[in-house]
Each structure stands twice: as structure tokens, then as C-alpha cells.
Amino acid sequence: MEKIEVGEIITLLGENDEEQEIEVLGVMNIEGAEYAAVGFVEEIQGEEDVDIDVFFLRVDEDEELSIIEDDEEFEKVSAAFEAASIEED
Template sequence: MEKVEIGDIFTLIDENDQEQEIEVLGTMNIEGIEYAAVGFVEEIQEETDEDIDVFFLRVEEDEGLSIIESDEEFDQVSAAFEEAGEE
């Protein structure tokens, strides 16, 4: 499978078995692990001044995306993306 890249769109199934499309907004390698910042396609496409919800997911070896389980790992990834956005 190809590398996860900015603009890629994935379909997730939420806890209510509803399909949600997410778009990759950015990727970053932190300590040898690839992460993706993603947002809901519907929110991204809306022309609004409101902030969109951004989520961070781990990119697995098979190029699938998975939830970050630990708060410590999530905080590290969130801080790294925030710092990169400020540069």
C-alpha cells in the first residue's frame, strides 16, 4: 500500500456504526513512528470561520490508521504538531 499523504481520505466507522470520512491534514514522524493529523471531510469543506476538530492517529505498518491509546503519547504528538504549526 502507498504511504499516507496529505489529502488522503479514509472512511471510519464510529461507535454508532455511522461512516465518517476523514482527510489527512498533515503527517509527522516522531521517534520512528508516523502520525497523521486528520479532520472530518464535512467540516473541512464547510466555508466557516469556526475551527475544525483535528484528531491525531498513528499510521500502522500496513498504512492503516489507529487510535493513539495512551494520554502521554497523544500529548507528545499533539505538542509536536502544534510546534510544527508555529514554525
């Protein structure tokens, strides 16, 4: 599989075998591991001025996305993406 890129739209299978499209909002390497910040396409492209939910996923060696289950790892990733977004502003 090709490298995950910002702006890429990926279809995931939800809990009830329901397809959901997510867009990659950012990709970051943290301590040797690759992570992606993603949001639901429906929220991102919506016309309403509402906050969108952003999720952080680990990018595995085969470029598959997986949930971050460890709270400490999640906090580290969340803080790194937040710091990067503040630097961009």
C-alpha cells in the same frame, strides 16, 4: 496499502457503523513512529468560519490508522504537530 498522504480522504466506520470521511491534514515521523493529523471532511469543507476538530492517529506498519490510547504519547504527538504548525506560520 499505499503510504498515507496529506490531502488524502479516508472513510472510517464510526461507533454506530456510521461512515465518516476524514482528511489527512499532516503526517509526521516522531521518534521512529508515523502519525497523522486528521479532521472531518464536513468541517474542513464547510463554508462557516469555525474551528475544526483535529485528531491525531498513529499510522501502523500496514498503513492502517489507529487511535492513540496512551496520554503521554498523545501529548508528545500533539506538541510536535503544534510546534510544526507554528514554524509554518
